Amino acid sequence: MPLLGAFTFPPIDEIFRWKDILFEGTPFAINKTALMVIISSIAILALMIGGSRKMKLQPGGTQNVVEMTYEFVDNGITKDVVGHDAGRYTPFLGTLFLFILFLNIWEVIPGIQFPPTSRMGIPGYLAIQTYVIYLVVGFKNQGFKYLTGHLFPPGVPKALYVLVTPIEFVQLFLVRPFSLAVRLLANMMAGHILLTALSLLTAYALSHNPGVLKVIAVGPFLLNIGVIAFEVLVAFLQAYIFTLLTAVYLGDALHPEH
């Protein structure tokens, strides 16, 4: 008698791979993931334009949401982390935050429930973008001192440079972009796998157990609802952390070590 005994999880490819819908076979093929990215971009544009078209002194509705988002990024991330003179980076950081948040939140929207950020393409691209921007800003602002300040941090005994310099080099050029991308990817991937496993367990328990034993499906079902609430938090937190780390690297590039 199978309670939850003979349940097997489908291969990972099956829950992350989508067939091409449009322009099949060309490099511009569009699948579900790409379609979701396009829809999210349009939604962000609509929200921002709708909220700032007829600005009133007393904000209401959409304008309120837009202003709150702007203030959250401007005060909480740009001014606090990058620096008080870095107001010109708010548009970049705000776009980054909204883009990741809108992509992550697909994970819990009923009927879709797939975060495009759980495919390496998007986090990978965003990480490379951040990588290029902080390196360019760093070398532009501090010149060659940006590199030497990192590789030979002041206040370290000379003999220790043998150990410190390679570590700092790997940290600056490899670990930073790699961990940015992997952090976002792995969090969304783990959430998607968890939700899939719990939903499939519920369906399995309902379809394979006779009569009263179907009650066992209540367990994974309730757990699933809890995990969905948790995933909303994770979607927001990962967007916040990605933006925050970008801001930290930017601040590091703008101002030499304190």
Place this chain on the structure above:
Amino acid sequence: MSTLLLAAQQAGELKDGLQSIGAGIVYGAAAIGPGIGIGLVVGNAIQAMARQPEMQGTIRTTMFLGIAFTEALALFGFVLFFLAKS
């Protein structure tokens, strides 16, 4: 002939099983350190917030930063888990 086939099949199964065990150990071992680390970070952040509630905003931002850096190791383990399994 048939015994040879059987032996080959068993070897494949053995490889699959060992791979699964290895993948499990990879993730389990990778989760130990970050688990302790995140506990330390959050615990100390809460203590700091309780002592100086007026610094709450700064402490929370720094706490998330600390968590993000510590968590990265566990997530590398998570990715290695899939690499080791396939």
